Amino acid sequence: MPDEALKRTPLAWLRTPATSTTPDAIRVELRKLEFVRNLGAHRWDLSALNRACAAELERRIASLDRTVAAGAQVRVEDGELVISPLDAEELPDDVKQLQALVAERLPKVELADLLIEVDGWCGFSQHFTHAGSSSSRTPNLLTHLYASLLAQACNFGLTTMADVSDLSYAQLAWTTEWYIREDTLKAAMTALVNYQHHLPLEAKQQLVVHRSPTAETTNLPATPTPSIVCSQPASIG
Secondary structure: OOOHHHOOOHHHHHHOOOOOOOHHHHHHHHHHHHHHHHHOHHHOOOHHHHHHHHHHHHHHHHHHHHHHHOOOOEEEEOOEEEEOOOOOOOOOHHHHHHHHHHHHHOOOEEHHHHHHHHHHHHOHHHHOOOOOOOOOOOOOHHHHHHHHHHHHHOOOHHHHHHHHEOOOHHHHHHHHHHHOOHHHHHHHHHHHHHHHHOOHHHHHHOOOOOOOOOOOOOOOOOOOOOOOOEOOOOEEO
């Protein structure tokens, strides 16, 4: 399969445009042409497919016309398709009471504390390795790693994280550049999913989770507990 290392389908690979004119990029485009030619795609007759698509489009347009004419929740105003919102259903009083009871019992959790605690459970941080395969001599690496992850997860960036914490922007940017990559994120996510998969609650409720087919459970070491001090901490609650 083309581009197997990137786990893309042949169609996705063919539709990826060239981003440069380097010799390697040109060779990739030539491989695409060779792949299409080997399939015999240049000899395919797509007229039947076009007719089938046109017939399906006509069928669906006719169905929409009947729905609009019936005066349902869909209508056309000034040439624009308008879909009326559904009426909200009032929650029963006992459900509201249950919601209030649950909300009262949920503690307000600092996101940083939660991230550190979860790492202590499953050790996901050990999968964030240096891109140069070198051991880090940076003090408080875990603290900067947690802060960089929170900055990305909360979508407020490293500058804001540096402003609300006692960490430097330069160190956060360095940690992000060298440790947070697609492959390390996937490995950390696999560790999280594996841990969740073996929780008793999931086994009882048969929760459906997105798991990697190659994920494996490993014995993970305990993780030291650093701290991230923010002047404007984020909370869950």
